[in-house]
Amino acid sequence: MVTGNPLDLTRRVVLVTGGTKGIGAAIAEAFLDAGADVVVCGRTVPDAVPTVRGRAAVFVPADVRDPGAAGRLVDAAVERFGRLDVLVNNAGGSPDADAATVSPRFVEKIVALNLLAPFYVAQAAHRVMRAGAGGSIINIGSVSAHDPQPGTAAYTAAKAGLLGLTRALALEWAPAVRVNHITTGLIRTESAAAVYGADGGDAVARVVPMERMAVPADVARACLFLASGLSGYVNGADLAVHGGGEFPARYLAARSAGRRG
Template identity: 55%
Template sequence: MSSRLDGRVAIVTGGTRGLGRAISLSLADAGAKVMACARSEPESLPDGVSFAQLDVRDAEAVEAFVAQVHKQHGRIDIIVNNAGGSPNTDAATASPRFADKIAQLNLLAPYYLARAAHPYLVKSGNGAIINIASVSGIRPSPGTAIYGAAKAGLLSLTKSLAQEWGPQGIRVNAIIVGLAETETAAQTYGDDEAQAKIAASLPLGRMARGEDVARAVLYLASDASEYVSGAWLNVDGGGERPLFLDIVKGG
């Protein structure tokens, strides 16, 4: 089946840099009209991608934005909830305000957008929501505990919305992204030498790249996955090696 998206309209949050930029470009190359949103205006955008400034944690602003996209294009078919992240912070000293902001960005914001887009996705008759989750949501996430909890919640939300909205013609899926090469990789994984060691520890010998995630999004957004909903698709190169194996091997 075709993975072309000609005539469809997609919204990608955090769609101007890193994984989000790769996702926006992939959807545009497949023929979709792509609206990327973020808090800060980018210096440049891929061809075929438009931009709107938006704080996805603001539910009212999200509703107004979605309504404007529909007014401009006459339809909305694809939602990619990509915006997210968290700085490394000890759970014992993180402020409640910090926890609120991280939970809003990584869990509530995807719900706000999905909810606002719901009537338009129903009208589309072939709506697709793709939530960008993380391995932090399926294993311990020390240093980013609230982020991990929020991503776990996003995975649960994915399955619940797939059940609720499937009868209305909306598919909802999640991509569980593993350790990834992004602009902020050094902050997360250390210098080039540390990143090389981490990459070598993964079964496929490297960390995820933007195009790896983008291809998974394209599959889930297209008719090629017309019977896939409520799924968690791991894009993690085979997963992280359990530490105990190296301890046992080392004696």
């Protein structure tokens, strides 16, 4: 039974990879707001770190594609705060690329960032968590793992692998460490604005049952749930944060034809 405020994460320590901007920064801010101590990482030093009511995240430079760097990142969090309770594997992404002509180097980099890096950081986090009070690992995935889009072959394969990895680790590491996955859909971020057209995504939002694109805070709140006592029996789950997905093309075509008639 959960007592008190299950979303009060005071004295918990949270590591968010890629937590300096976009979705990662929103996740870091949500955990700071819940009282947690937060460590974020990135390959370059940011102009500012996530901060809430005067409490700031701690930045550690790290390229999580490097297994050694991933281990040192976790060690740095433990050295600073004495423990690690939550890992959010958020770092990822990919530009569109033609599968017929894309270089092997590109494929390797995309798979390394979106699949291998989460594995490396999770291994290091598990080592610490199992020796302490346990913990929660949350992998941020993509709807591409379920519904591929043109131009995303390497990314889709990596994200599908991340979902499979989540389920495998959940089997191996329970009950001390829970491992879960969030399937994200279309998210309105500053860096993605150009992708969704001149209307800022209004047309894209019409294909989503919730009639809007997600905002980073939607993903952040899901992370809070999976890190908290509210999800104490949730393990190996794939939590869809995509507004219901997208309407099928045949439905949109029929609806459009009906309007013209």
